[in-house]
Amino acid sequence: MAFAFTNDNRPLSLGNARMRTGTFTNGAGETGGAITTGLNGIFAAGTECNSHVGTTVPKYTRSSGTLTLVTGEHVDGQWWAIGV
16 A cells, blocks of 8 residues: 545644644555645644654655655554644
8 A cells, every 4th residue: 555645624724824634644665755735835743653663763854835754664643734
């Protein structure tokens, strides 16, 4: 199964910023992927995972409105991002 993500369609407004949330799923052989948040820019972001496989700690980078995750195989969880 390939990396997949969902985007909750109920954004939360925080003044001029918006918060987007969703889930992600990794299958066998998958170690992350890119999440299109629907934001133009991300100020802050985070993840919560169901497990840490081996010694791989989930990491992420953010660029424009994309959140890119690096995880272990079979790691599922939730993500959030705040931006404009």
